[in-house]
Amino acid sequence: MMQRTGTAATFRRVAALATAVLAATALSAGCGTGDGGSEGAGSDPGASAPADPKATLLAAVPDEKDPAFRFSTMDGTDKFTGVVDPAAHAMELGMTQKNEDPEFTMAMTFRVIDEDLWMRVKLTGIPGLHDMLKLPKRWMALDRTKLDDETEAPVYQNADPANTAGIIRTADTVTDKGDGTYAGVADLTANADVQSALGVDVAALGAAAEKVPFTAVVGPDGNLVSLTLEVPASGKKKAMKLVTRYYDFGKAPKVTAPAGDEVQKAPASAYEVLNG
Structure with missing residues (x-):
């Protein structure tokens, strides 16, 4: 449900590359295996809440006036976590993935401030894996012009990284269920940006895509x-929930540029990974 698709594919590609490198090393050198919202508001707390439930819900979506907050998104099996800092036009986005054969864990994080972009990869479970992949453990400053496809890297577009407002706007009506709960039916065919962000095969869903x-x-x-979208099954794909959570408003850390010894220019190996 992220603003820009492709990031999940990048995570998976890095893990696949690590697996391939390990397999090749094992063949040649016998390598083994081892190692609820808080303060802040989406709208002016002193203003009267709009009577229309849809307007009320849209007013609750994070905007540029909000303080830094945390978020998580679950797109099927891909879970992202991060921080949004609207005042700095900044975002941090991370994902952790475990590989079973060979057994290792990869934590990959992107940090974005305006147009500036950094990446950090942490590989654990197998000694020397960073050296095998020629990936440093520090933050790597990336040059976007060296990326074959910039959609593989995140950008800061607004304070709503999961495009929840776009989903809500496609609903004809929204019902107030009480106790802060709202329900509606989204039309995924009505907004091209939402289709792209969700990564859902709208064509495969057919008419069901109009009533999600x-x-x-x-x-x-x-x-x-939170916003939970109940995507129905289509073809060989099972039904799934796309879940977004926004929390820790005013409590999350501000997103700042890595500095000093914690950062270096990205080596050629980093671009080889990102460009596939």
Whole structure:
């Protein structure tokens, strides 16, 4: 449900490359294996809440006036976590993936401030894996012009990284269920940006793509806490839930540029990974 698709594919590609490198090393050298919303508000707390449930829900979506907050998205099996800092036009986005054969864990994080982009990869479970992949452990400053496809790297577009507002706007009506819970039916065919961000095969869904139910929760402070989209099964794909959570408004750390010894220019190996 991210603003820009392709990031999940990048995570998987790095893990696949690590697996391939390990397999090749094992053949040649016998390598073994080892190692709810808080403060802040989506709208002016002093203003009267709009009577229309859809307008109320849209007003709860994070905007550029919000303080830094945390978020998580679950797109099927891909889970992202991060921080959004609207004042700095900044975002941090991370994902952790475990590989079973050979057994290792990869944590990959992107940091974006305006047009500046950094990446950090942490590989654990097998000694020397960073050296095998020629990937440093520090933050790597990336040059976007060296990326074959910039959609493989995140950008800061707005304070709503999961495009929840775009989903809500496609609903004809939204129902207030009480206790901060709202329900509606999204039309995924009505917004090309939403289609791209969700990564859902709208064509495969057919007519069902026009009636995808969602549930949203707004906290007592007026912030959107969660939005769950119930995507039906299509073809060989099972039904799944796309879940977004926004939390820790005003408590999350501000997103700043890596500095000093914690950062270096990205080596050629980093671009080889990102460009596939």
